[in-house]
Amino acid sequence: MQRLGVVLGHLKGRPDTDSGPALQAARCLSGAPRASAADVVVVHGRRTAIGRGGRGGFKDTTPDELLSAVLTAVLQDVNLSPAELGDICVGNVLQPGAGALMARIAQFLSDIPETVPLSTVNRQCSSGLQAVANIAGGIRNGSYDIGMACGVESMSLADRGNPGNITSRLVEQKKARDCLIPMGITSENVAERFGISREKQDAFALASQQKAARAQSKGCFQAEIVPVTTTIRNDKGTERSVTVAQDEGIRANTTMEGLAKLKPAFKEGGSTTAGNSSQKAGLTVGDVDIFEINEAFASQAVYCVEKLRIPPERVNPLGGAVALGHPLGCTGTRQVVTLLNELKRRGKRAYGVVSMCIGTGMGAAAVFEYPGK
Numbered sequence: 001m002q003r004l005g006v007v008l009g010h011l012k013g014r015p016d017t018d019s020g021p022a023l024q025a026a027r028c029l030s031g032a033p034r035a036s037a038a039d040v041v042v043v044h045g046r047r048t049a050i051g052r053g054g055r056g057g058f059k060d061t062t063p064d065e066l067l068s069a070v071l072t073a074v075l076q077d078v079n080l081s082p083a084e085l086g087d088i089c090v091g092n093v094l095q096p097g098a099g100a101l102m103a104r105i106a107q108f109l110s111d112i113p114e115t116v117p118l119s120t121v122n123r124q125c126s127s128g129l130q131a132v133a134n135i136a137g138g139i140r141n142g143s144y145d146i147g148m149a150c151g152v153e154s155m156s157l158a159d160r161g162n163p164g165n166i167t168s169r170l171v172e173q174k175k176a177r178d179c180l181i182p183m184g185i186t187s188e189n190v191a192e193r194f195g196i197s198r199e200k201q202d203a204f205a206l207a208s209q210q211k212a213a214r215a216q217s218k219g220c221f222q223a224e225i226v227p228v229t230t231t232i233r234n235d236k237g238t239e240r241s242v243t244v245a246q247d248e249g250i251r252a253n254t255t256m257e258g259l260a261k262l263k264p265a266f267k268e269g270g271s272t273t274a275g276n277s278s279q280k281a282g283l284t285v286g287d288v289d290i291f292e293i294n295e296a297f298a299s300q301a302v303y304c305v306e307k308l309r310i311p312p313e314r315v316n317p318l319g320g321a322v323a324l325g326h327p328l329g330c331t332g333t334r335q336v337v338t339l340l341n342e343l344k345r346r347g348k349r350a351y352g353v354v355s356m357c358i359g360t361g362m363g364a365a366a367v368f369e370y371p372g373k
Contacts, residue, residue: 040136040139040140042336042340042368043078044074044077044078045074045224045333045336045337045340045341046070046073046074046077046224046225046226046337047070047224047225047226047330047333047334047337047338048066048069048070048225048226048228048244049221049225049227049228049244049245049246049247049248050247050248050249050324050325050327050330050334051156051244051248051325052248052249052325053155053156053325054155054156056156056244056248057230057232057242057244057248058154058156058228058230058244059156059157059232060156060157060230060231060232060233061154061228061230061231062102062154062157063092063095063099063102063106063152063153063154063157064102064103064105064106064109065106065109065228065230066152066154066228067090067102067103067106067150067152068106068107068109068110069226069228070150070226071088071106071107071110071112071148071150072110072111073226074148075110075112080146082110082111082112082113082116083113083115083116084146085112085116085144085146085147085148086116086138086139086143086144086145086146086147087116087117087118087119087135087138087143087144087147087148088103088107088112088116088117088118088119088135088147088148088149088150089118089119089120089121089131089134089135089147089148089149089150090103090106090118090119090120090121090131090150090151090152090329091120091121091122091123091126091127091128091129091130091131091149091150091151091152091329091330091332091333092120092121092122092127092151092152092153092329093122093124093125093127093153093328093329094153094154094155094158094159094160094328094329095158095329097120098120098121098122098127099120099152099329100119100120102152103118103120103150103152104118106152119134121134122329123358123362123364124328124358124359124360124362125294125296125326125328125331125332125356125357125358125359126332126356126358126362126363126364127151127328127329127332128149128150128151128329128330128331128332128333128334128335128336129332129333129335129336129354129356129364129366130332130364131149131150131151131332131333132149132332132333132336132366133366134149135147135148135149136149149333150333151329151330151331151332151333151334152327152329152330153327153328153329153330154327155325155327155328163180166180175361178360178361179359179360179361183296183297183359184297186297187296187297187299187300188299190297190299190300190303191299194303194307196298196299196302196303196306200298200302201297201298201299201302202256202259202260202298203256204295204298204301204302204305204322205254205259205295205298205322206254206255206256206259207312208295208298208316208319208320208321208322208323209250209251209252209254209319209322209323210252210254210319211316211317211318211319211323212247212250212318212319212320212323212324213250213251213252213319213323215317215318215319216246216247216250217252220318220341220342220345221246221247221318221338223341224337224338224341225245225246225247227243227244227245228243228244228245229241229242229243229244230242230243230244247323247324247325248325249323249324249325250319250323250324251323281367283351283367285308285309285310287351288314288351288352288353288367289314289343289346289350289351289352290314290317290339290342290343290350290352290353291310291314291315291316291352291353291355292316292320292335292336292338292339292352292353292354292355293305293315293316293320293355293356294320294321294326294331294332294335294355294356294357295316295320295321295322295323295326296321296326296356296357298322300357301315301320304355317342318338318342331356332354332356332364335354335356336354336366336368339352339354339368340352340368340370343368343370344370347372347373348370348372348373349369349370349371349372350369350370350372351367351368351369351370352367352368352369352370353365353366353367353368354366354368
């Protein structure tokens with residue numbers, strides 16, 4: 001494939017050291033009969049660990065520092081000159097202006113020159129996945145050969161309670177008013193409308209925690225996580241240095257009994273709690289090896305699994321947002337990185353799907369193919 005040849009011409013690969021194997025690439029077998037310069041290849045992906053909002057190791061770390069750590073690590077991993085980048089797109093939800101200023105600062109902190117353009121995108125929970133789609137689109141239409149898609153969020157430092165400046169005319173249109181419905185209430189509506197019981201949600205949440213704990217103990221996330229050394233402050237203002245190298249939200253000791261004791265988080269008598277919330281491609285459900293469904297809430301994830309009759313063992317095999325967390329602008333890219341690393345670990349040709357629900361009544365999904373070793 002012409003584009004793959006161009007990309008590999010830029011990427012020298014890292015030498016064989018203890019840091020990891022040399023960079024390799026393989027042709028996409030399913031696309032072989034239609035191979036063209038429009039093919040888009042995902043070469044590499046990393047992420048930080050996900051901290052606990054307001055209490056974890058990143059509670060005082062600004063999102064530009066988090067983003068810069070990953071930008072720097074990815075460029076070093078593939079031994080790529082920053083000047084070779086044709087574009088950068090960053091998904092972000094909670095920073096002013098979708099984080100445009102913050103992301104550009106992160107670019108310069110990573111020694112990426114100003115000649116490389118950067119944009120940000122806010123499609124709420126799918127912002128990170130939208131960044132991937134935007135960069136893939138730019139490559140596919142020939143605007144550039146190499147780009148970086150990113151997502152970043154600090155749930156600890158951002159103001160989540162301010163919807164911004166909105167017209168009073170929204171009261172005249174029901175769908176406009178509905179845009180302000182809290183997502184937690186939407187989760188309750190899904191549970192009630194489609195009969196997703198509290199017990200089903202808790203069972204799904206328990207499975208997510210167990211899968212994530214098992215994956216963490218086996219080191220399945222090590223290849224994707226960039227350790228970040230940062231500063232944390234206590235209530236008295238005393239600072240200390242910490243290195244965050246693993247996800248903090250995983251609770252290996254989660255039980256059904258413990259989940260059953262949690263109070264509903266969004267409305268009296270509801271079923272959504274702090275423990276359980278967080279055909280175009282020509283494929284059928286049976287063709288897909290892994291479904292990375294964002295677990296914004298267990299109710300919506302359970303509904304998707306039941307409605308599409310997805311075998312549970314194919315859903316979020318390393319756990320999902322219930323266990324790992326859901327930093328809004330980051331989640332889409334986190335899912336892509338986790339999916340592709342898991343497909344690579346398995347080593348055979350396979351398909352994966354990344355999907356999520358989106359605030360204000362939307363959804364998104366993308367199909368990825370791993371060509372095998």
